[in-house]
Amino acid sequence: MSKTRVGLLFGGRSGEHEVSIRSAQAIAKALKSDQNASKYELLPVYIRKDGVWQKGEIAQKILASGEPFYLPEEKTTSTDLVPSPSLLPDPTNFAEIEVWFPILHGPNGEDGTIQGLLTLMQVPFVGSGVLGSAVGMDKIAMKMIFSQAGLSQVKYKMVTRSQIWSNPCIFPKLCDEIEAELGYPCFVKPANLGSSVGISKVRSRSELETALDNAASYDRRIIVEAGVEARELECAVLGNDQPQASVVGEITFASDFYDYETKYTAGQADLFIPAKVSDNIANQVKEMAVKAFLAVDAAGLARVDFFYVEKTGEVLINEINTLPGFTATSMYPQLWAASGISFSELVDRLVQLALER
Ligand SMILES: Nc1ncnc2c1ncn2[C@@H]1O[C@H](COP(=O)(O)OP(=O)(O)O)[C@@H](O)[C@H]1O
Ligand SMILES: [Mg+2]
Incomplete structure (x- = not known):
């Protein structure tokens, strides 16, 4: 049986470029391990901070070192980040790729833009399509749809x-x-x-x-x-039309709220899996996570985040992330590991879900 060629797309024009490289490293390792090694051939594709796509040796090198490609000083002005047609990839350069695995966070990666491009290329890809990605990214559109779906949230x-x-x-x-x-x-x-x-x-x-x-x-x-005073619970969702919810996790931190520094400084936040909440609360979270996933038309994977106001017993949805952090220590794969699906099995399932769609 010939191997399926997976285009692992990482880096990207967003503030989460470095996280994307770390997620891609973990996914690449998983694609090369266990049973995956005989099923998949990995073709990394790196999107530089200036939007240039690079495959082959350069992409391999970034993946191996974990170090982003730095532009010469004079080329890092903000005007340089305006897309120019020449930065758009030529699809014929990537004709060998049978399924894309985009692992790009934030704007230009998680918001439907890359998903639109991959849709035009007519190659299946992991994760949500244009609609689910765009709605999941825009906090206003997302909240309007959640409200229509009857999901409780803050004013x-x-x-x-x-x-x-x-x-x-x-x-x-x-x-x-x-x-x-x-x-x-x-x-x-x-x-x-x-x-x-x-x-x-x-x-x-x-x-x-x-x-x-x-x-x-x-x-x-x-x-x-x-603002609410609440515990922060997270639930991972996996699937397409019949998505499954993982066990529920909790994030705790000492800072005033879960800000940038807390998210990206080691040791500032702790994950608890499973979260110490009653079965009733956990079930409510899981049910709401699946409902949110379907409401925005997500696909493949998403992490859904909640506020649990212990004083009143209320569970409020905060947001859905259609391309959650996917490093070895990220909440999303850890929630699945605790639910009985290993990291490499998870990666395999996601590729299969993309092909199935
Ligand atoms: N309405 C709110 N009430 C209480 N805390 C909040 C509220 N909104 C955001 N926060 C805090 O700010 C963090 C980041 O907000 P969030 O909307 O999740 O943004 P992001 O999409 O950048 O993760 C949350 O994890 C939480 O700690
Ligand atoms: Mg958040």
Whole structure:
């Protein structure tokens, strides 16, 4: 039997470039181990920070070293990150790839853009398609769909950059509305980022003003949410039309909230699998995770994150991540390991789910 050629697509034009390399290293290792070695041939494809696609030896080298490709100083200006047609890959360069495994986090990777390109290439790929990816990325669209699906969540308000940077100035009125509708503390977030970038927890009018201005510098769309005091639970989902939920995990940390530094500094956060919650709460989380997965039209994999307000017993959905961190120590593979599916089996299942679709 001939081996299936898997194009492992990693790196990418996002702030999560380095995490993507680490996820890809773990997946590459899994594709070459156990029974997978006889089933799959690995073809790594690296997307540089400037958007250039590289396969072959260069991609192999990045994967082996774990070090990103650094551009010469003068080429790292922000204008350089504007896509130019010449950066678009020529599909004929990748004709040998039978299934893509994109492991790109954040904007340009998890938001439907790469998924659109792979759809046009007419080659199956792991994970959600354009719709599920785009909806999962945009916190406003996601919350609207969750609400339509009857999933409980925090109160929120949509704000746009043009309202924040308005002329004539409606900014004070906007802040009045946020205070009246949501109160303090509240969270101000760019709608389309991830990794907690641009997110602020605010407790006063002046903090709110600064946070809105800051979030507007990242995105045209901003969401403001009522803050809750809650435990943070996460559930992994695997499958296509009949997705399964894993055991439930919990993240704990000492910082004020799960911010960028806490996420990416070793030892700042702890994972507990399974989470110490009642069966009733765990079942509620699993049921909501599957419902959320189906509501946004996710496929293959997703990690769904929750707030558990212990005082009231409420379980609120926070978000769905359609391409969750996939390093050896990430929550997603660890939740499956605790549910009886090893890392290499998980990678195999995901490729098979892509082919099946
Ligand atoms: N409404 C909220 N109430 C309480 N904590 C929140 C709220 N929204 C976000 N947080 C905190 O901020 C973190 C990051 O927010 P999240 O919406 O998950 O952004 P990201 O997509 O960047 O992970 C959460 O894990 C949580 O610690
Ligand atoms: Mg999050």
